Amino acid sequence: MIYGKIDPADLAPAPKTRDRREFLKTAATGLIVGAYLPTFVRGARAEETGVSAAARLDAGASGLGGRQAFAPNAFVRIAPDDTVTVIVKHIEFGQGPYTGLSTLVAEELDADWSQMRAESAPADVTRYANSLFGVQGTGGSTAIANSYEQMRRAGATARAMLVAAAAAEWAVPAGEIAVSAGVVRHAGSGREARFGELADAASRLPVPEDVPLKDPSEFRLIGTELPKLDTPDKTTGAARFTMDIYRDGMQTVAVAHPPRFGSAVGSLDDAAARRVRGVIDVRAIPSGVAVYARDTWSAFKGREALAIERDEAAAETRSSEALFELYRTTTESAGAPAQTRGDAAAALAGAASVLEAVYEFPFLAHAPMEPLDAVAVRDAEGVEVWMGSQVQTLDQGAFAEVLGVALEQVRINTQLAGGSFGRRAQGAADFAREVAHALAAVPAGTPIKLVWSREDDIRGGRYRPLTVHRVRGAVNARGIAGWEHTIATQSIFAGSPFESMVQDGIDPSSVEGVVDTPYALPHLSVTLHTMENGVPILWWRSVGHTHTAYVMETFLDELLEADGKDPVEGRLALLRNSPRHAGVLRAAAELAGWGGPVPAGRARGVAVHKSFESYVAQVAEVSRGGDGLPRVHHVWCAVDCGVAVNPNIITAQMESGIGYGLGAILYDEITLEEGGTVRQRNFDRYRSIRIDEMPAVDVRVIRSTEPPTGVGEPGLPPIGPAVANAWRALTGESVRRLPFTAHRDAGARAPGGGG
């Protein structure tokens, strides 16, 4: 997740500007079409409120420093063999941009879906910037939102040029030519041609500007469940990920990382490692000790044989428990004001009884199936890299800086990635930096593949920050009288290239989902303590909403109960001014048959939350499992993400957000032991949800004509509170220490207590 923008000129030697006409490449191989495309966000988002929306507005309005945001792009290639290849600027890691962006192009091009192909765009911020970030990158569930008009315009422009080429060749008026399913036809003369036949002629024509787009009523592909372009290769083993790339002469590198965050290499004895068969070299690099070997297993074995004395002078040695204690104490006083409505303190002072709750959220690792990895080589032109780069411009900048080359000399071939959930989008580009340092130690021309093991991944930091919320609330005759909310967490943006997002001491990602609550709370106070420690953190699928939605929706549930209100009706009454929240809530309740019979031994809970401009409500039905944890049987979900480009992918992303989020709230925590080492090492103790724990999921996608918004993250925030609310309805227990296993193991933690 990324908000905000960066000026790429700040990162490294400035990328060269390109001639606006350069994008139109005439070649015998076909037609490459791009378009001059303004960022569309300026008007489309003007009605939004809230911190992150304001940030995006800023990003969209200023773009790449004004005119550069209109830089030419190249998104469509039509080959003589009639295939249409969409050059996709967003990394594909399962959330569907290959299919989604290709759908947008195919729609306006009037292509046949069978002729569509997708490939990853090269790293080039002048052509492939995310219009919401200013750099090339994927995050914040923005792929469809920032591509919707851009890709459609690219397709419409290509169509117009094919029509113009046909009109010239057939000597008929362009206005009499129709295009359908990949065929260009002139009814009067009976002439027709496929795209491939017209590609060469079309490539010689001038590029029209301001080609009109279809009215949504004319859509034939948008809104349908087109099969995903990347599915077939993912059933045969043919889909190629970074891990699957091999180059002649390549060395595989494993890095011994420090056991504590901030500790350094004191002394190193690599004699035993060098004796391991297959090990080629051992080098100290800033992030640890790199073992170079002829294959992966030798690299791992060599790494195990290293004897490293650590210098712990700068290490973070506090435990998670010590941090929780500190954060709890800190939230006893108010922090920097993030949102103030009315006078919450006075409202609570006058209340008959005040409910106070402290919530504790652990560090979380992303644990994508494919651990971090990259292949890289230095060559005459600079550096070539193959990796699942999520913010290509920042990764380019890291290679450029470490290796002393210009940013545009870093050629990143973005690969299919085995998941990310935020892990591959690093503001500090620390993984790219590690690869660059490892690459610097081998001769030019020698490729390396640097591979993290699962242990590197689980213990390697860049976690969802450990977070504590303290909330006080009360109800009176008119409903919720007051709400006082204090959050303690590390800032994700501070110290990152997105630091300018932090305004007046408030990192918007720390308080999103609270400060912009849609509920009619007349007396609301939200304050933030930005904590510092030595644990490196990062955005984790849905970022601040991972904890804020849980607190808002469970605490509200308790206040509604204190007020004698039904969870659905009570929420609807507070959502009078937010019809889209209310819409998904009503839809999920209807889908679930809320208020109807529930099987014996089960209970239901509900939650609704907006994140990344998409609205999601979920109802969860749970029973008590034999392990003392919720057994989640069924989840009913409604989502409003504006125009639904591919309802099947939207549904899949809701299922994914539910499963990923459910695993996290039930089982996942990264625990710093006394002394600062990480307790978990692998999937044995950092649990992932498994198939027998996955609920049935029903999804309703709301029909909408609003601009499309993202779905990669918004399915996640409601699942935790929906399950917790169901659990409280079933057992009477409020779960305020996550994950549920920690709550269970803590045993006697008093419900409703102050922590």
Add this chain to the structure above:
Amino acid sequence: MAIDLIVNGEPRRVQSEGETPLLWVLRDELRLTGTKFGCGIAQCGACTVHVNGQARRACVTPVRLVEGQQVTTIEGLSGPQAEAVREAWREIDVPQCGYCQSGQIMSAVALLSQMRAPDDAAIDAGMVGNICRCATYVRIRQAIKNAAAALEG
């Protein structure tokens, strides 16, 4: 110290040391990259292959243990169950990131080779060793049922 084994029906002689996990022999030496590295401790199932038709975690299987044995990877997976599973996977677009899906399909085919019409409990038992961080489990379950139905039909 070469080791002979049969991979996807072809005799192969490999030079790796006998303790080297089959996973790395398949990937780094034979370049059969459909079999994935996910955890290295038999927790995630991304490395699932068939040894003499049985699902096995290649990441903890020393290559010497499969000397002379029939090893099948996703690239060589064939037969009616494999075709039905792949078709079912495509029909409802099971994969998301796709990284674990080779292992999921290897486990699903092994399951359907042993059981014609697995119910939910049997699917859970057969697939519980395969983690999908994208949580495509709802569709994996459905696709296995669809594949079983197609094989019956």
